[in-house]
Amino acid sequence: MVTPVRTFAGAPARREKVRRIFELFDGDGDGALGRSELSALVAAVNPGVVFTAEQLCSVLDAVFRSYAGAADADRLSLAGLLRSYDDGAGDLDRDFAALFPDLAPSPKPSPGPNGPLSPLASPIHEIAFDSTRAAVARLEALIKNRDGGFAKGLREIRANLDPLPRGPRAHFRLGTALSALDRPRDARRSLSAALEKASADALRWQALLPQIRVNLGVVLEREGLLLAAAEHYRAAARLCPTHYRALKLLGSALCGAGEHLRAVAALEEALLLKPDFPDALCDLGAALHAAGERDRAAQCFDRALQLDAAHADAAFNLGGVFKDMGLYGPAVEAYGRALVSRPDHWAAELNRAAVLLGAGQPPQPRRLWKRPTSEQSGSSSTMRSYT
Numbered sequence: 001m002v003t004p005v006r007t008f009a010g011a012p013a014r015r016e017k018v019r020r021i022f023e024l025f026d027g028d029g030d031g032a033l034g035r036s037e038l039s040a041l042v043a044a045v046n047p048g049v050v051f052t053a054e055q056l057c058s059v060l061d062a063v064f065r066s067y068a069g070a071a072d073a074d075r076l077s078l079a080g081l082l083r084s085y086d087d088g089a090g091d092l093d094r095d096f097a098a099l100f101p102d103l104a105p106s107p108k109p110s111p112g113p114n115g116p117l118s119p120l121a122s123p124i125h126e127i128a129f130d131s132t133r134a135a136v137a138r139l140e141a142l143i144k145n146r147d148g149g150f151a152k153g154l155r156e157i158r159a160n161l162d163p164l165p166r167g168p169r170a171h172f173r174l175g176t177a178l179s180a181l182d183r184p185r186d187a188r189r190s191l192s193a194a195l196e197k198a199s200a201d202a203l204r205w206q207a208l209l210p211q212i213r214v215n216l217g218v219v220l221e222r223e224g225l226l227l228a229a230a231e232h233y234r235a236a237a238r239l240c241p242t243h244y245r246a247l248k249l250l251g252s253a254l255c256g257a258g259e260h261l262r263a264v265a266a267l268e269e270a271l272l273l274k275p276d277f278p279d280a281l282c283d284l285g286a287a288l289h290a291a292g293e294r295d296r297a298a299q300c301f302d303r304a305l306q307l308d309a310a311h312a313d314a315a316f317n318l319g320g321v322f323k324d325m326g327l328y329g330p331a332v333e334a335y336g337r338a339l340v341s342r343p344d345h346w347a348a349e350l351n352r353a354a355v356l357l358g359a360g361q362p363p364q365p366r367r368l369w370k371r372p373t374s375e376q377s378g379s380s381s382t383m384r385s386y387t
Contacts, residue, residue, distance in 0.1 A: 017096045018082045024099060032075035035060055045095040168198035168205050172212050175219075184219050191216040210240040217249060226257040237266075244273035248280040255287040263287040278308040282317065289321055297321050305337075312342040319348065323355055331355045 025033055025041045033041065038060055064073060067080035076084075085092045096103070175190030194212050198205035217232035233250035237243055251267035254260075267284040271277060285300030301318035304311050319334030335352035338345050 015082060017092055018085055019078060021095060021099060022078045022081050032077050035074050038076055045098055168194045168208060176215055179219050184222050187219045191219060210236040210243055214246050221253055226253045229253045242273060244270045252283045255283060260287045260291040276307055278304040278311050282311060282314045286317055294321050294325055310341040312338045312345055315341060316348045319351060328355050328358060
C-alpha cells in the first residue's frame with residue numbers, strides 16, 4: 001500500500017519526493033541503489049531515450065563516481081540521490097511526475113475548440129477511476145526495464161488498483177505490462193479479456209486486435225502452448241496481412257512444435273515482407289535444417305550473420321549444420337563466433353568441444369565444463385536455439 005506523502009502547501013516536499021523515487025527502485029530493500037536498480041531508474045525517467053549499453057554505463061559510472069561513497073563504489077544511498085538532484089543532475093519535479101502521476105500536481109486539460117477534450121486524447125481513456133489510470137501509467141513507466149525493483153513496484157501498484165480496467169486497450173496494456181514482469185498467467189487473463197472485449201466490437205478495434213493476438217500468443221508460447229500460440233499468430237496475420245512479425249512468430253512456434261514445412265512457409269512469407277529480418281532468417285534456417293535441407297539452412301544462417309554479425313544464434317545454428325555435414329573446421333569457427341558474441345553461450349562451448357574432440361583436437365577441459373555448470377542454474381536465452 002502506498003503511504004500518504006507529507007506535503008507542503010499541497011505538494012510533496014522535495015526530500016519526500018526523492019525518498020519515494022528511491023524506495024520505488026530499491027528492489028531488495030537494502031537501503032542503496034545498485035547498478036541494475038539505478039539503471040532501471042534512469043530508463044524509467046527517460047522513456048523517450050534509447051540508451052546504448054555504453055551510454056548507460058557511462059551515465060551510471062558518472063553518478064556513482066560523483067555521489068557514491070568511496071567504500072560503496074557501486075551503491076547509491078538516499079542521501080547521494082538527493083545530493084545528485086540538488087546539484088541539478090536530474091529534474092526532480094519531472095521525474096516525480098513521470099513516476100507518480102497521481103501525486104504530482106498537473107493542470108487540468110482545457111476544452112478544445114469544439115467543446116470538452118475528447119476522451120480519445122488519452123491512451124488509457126477506458127479506465128474509469130483516476131487511481132487505476134495512474135497505476136497503469138506507472139506500470140508503463142516501470143516496464144521500460146525489468147529488475148527486482150519492478151516486482152516491488154507491481155505489488156505496490158496492484159495493491160492500490162480500484163476496479164479492473166474496463167476497455168480493451170486498458171486490458172491490453174495491463175496484460176502487456178504483466179507479461180514483461182514475468183506474470184504470464186495474470187498476463188494471459190488480461191490479454192484474453194482484451195481479446196474478448198475487442199472482438200465484441202471488431203470494427204472499432206480492428207487496429208488493436210492483431211497486436212492483442214500477437215501478445216497473447218507470446219504469453220502462451222512462454223507457457224509451452226506452442227500450437228495455441230500459433231493459432232493467435234495466424235489470426236493476427238489474417239487480420240493484418242502485412243504484419244511480418246506475426247508471421248515470423250507463427251513460423252518459430254510451428255518449428256518448435258515440429259511443424260517444419262508449415263514453419264518454412266510462414267517464415268518465407270515474413271521475409272517477403274521484410275527481407276532484412278535476421279531473426280526470421282535464423283528461424284527459417286532452423287526449420288530448413290530440421291526438414292533436411294542443410295544447404296539452404298546454411299545460406300539462411302549466413303545471410304542472417306551478414307545482416308547482424310553478432311547474431312549468436314545464427315552462428316550457433318550454422319555450426320550445427322556444419323557439424324552434421326562433417327565440416328568440423330567451419331563448425332568450430334561458427335561455434336567460436338557464437339561465443340565471441342555471447343561468451344556465456346554454454347551450448348556453443350559444449351558443441352565446439354565435441355567437434356574438437358571428434359576431430360582429434362582436445363579442448364581445454366576447464367573452459368569446457370566450468371561455464372555450463374554456472375549457466376545451468378542461471379539465466380536462459382531470450383532467443384531460440386536449435387540443435
